[in-house]
Amino acid sequence: MKSRQKLRQGIILSSFFLFPALFYYLSPVMIIQATQGGIINGSFILFLLLFLSALLLGRAYCGWVCPGAGCQEALFSAREKRVLKGDSIKWLIWIPWVGTIVILAIIGGGYSQVDFFYQTHYGFSIGDLPALIAYLVVLLLIVLPSFIFGKRSFCHHLCWMAPFMIIGRKIRNLFHWASLRLQAEPEKCTHCHTCTENCPMSLPVETMVHQDRMENSECILCGTCIDGCPSDVIQYAFRIESQ
Ligand code: SF4
């Protein structure tokens, strides 16, 4: 494994070990509770930052930072099944959830206060038994689909954060902004299938290379395909999408 992938896996595993401290800042429930009180909480701010980051970095957060990525990738050796369908399921969760937040904000007369540490215990998410139980439920929700449906199933099917970044990169593509992407040199490819087999998001990377279309809303810019390719076909690039 190349040192860049060791670094990436070290970061997402460390992030996972910090998850008990962090999970209120990623919580889809805390933002609803805070909105009812007219409060902009930590998860509101984080979701906004994820959207903004996607304008420049796509879904690099999912590949390089997310605590949920660490525990899912740790399971790859136990369950390597590829996930080939169901990416739209997460929108069935995201749309009603965001709709609920918007309606609650309108009914409550908007936001009047910012409290980044809302409901945390000195900034730490788990401070009592209900918080511990909530954490374990969230953990199960992330880990179990990976066991049943395959690699990073939670990212494909359930993640409430991914749509913020998918929308961010769609806007970026619409306005042709330069950003972090993959680029390929198809003529160098030796058809070894390594990139497709190893992609943690089960994307058809070899086909993407041959079509010279490396943009995919489920690509998390993890660089596994870059670092695993024996012919150096794929690279990171900071540029606008090729037409
Ligand atoms: S296409 Fe490459 S960078 Fe994108 S998710 Fe797959 S392995 Fe990672």
Ligand code: SF4
């Ligand atoms: S790993 Fe590289 S050489 Fe192998 S199929 Fe993918 S792009 Fe082609």
